[in-house]
Amino acid sequence: MIPLNRYLRQPHAPDCACSVCWSSRELAKPAASQFILCTECRPTRVFTVVTTMAKVAGVWRSIHSTYRVERGFTCAKHMPALRPPKYWHVIYDSGMPTPFVPVREPFELEG
Template identity: 75%
Template sequence: MSVLSKYLRHLHPEDCNCSVCWSRREMAKPALSLFTPCTECRRTKVFPVVTTMALVRGVWRSIHSTYRVERGFTCEKHMPARRPPKYWHVVYDSGKPTPFVPIRELFELEV
């Protein structure tokens, strides 16, 4: 039996904090997205008001319709930004850069 198969059959305790259990817990959480509409946001709706029907080849079909449009509204929080987001950010700032100084002295390789 390989080591991998032993690991895959291993049961994790309830309070396990390994990467597999942490990922499973994080994926179970609902996604809080900027695109999820709130109670203030409202989608645009279109309603047919008057429809003209006609008999076409033995089947009643709509041949002309008038529609009413209710304009949508997007709150300030969910409005898209005017500028694209910044993709570049500092991950780790180690301070001032150290200049490269080449070694001019000869050296011998020790074995």
């Protein structure tokens, strides 16, 4: 019988197709952004306009700031839909759910 230590921690071949090597190759690829904005779309940005500084415990810290917000814009093509996709529907609505009550003692039907 061949000992198990002989097979453990062995290097894989460069063209190995096992799931571990495939996963490592996929994770090494740069992630593509799932939501690419067009030239019309722009994110919301916040700029600090005025900052009031004061010495707190011997260290200068910001105690009050005024900000300017530049509102973002999303074009109609990238705007999410107002209603869910068509596959969202109720197949059968049986009403309010019935709570599960465990039976602690066995019982017999009378009759």
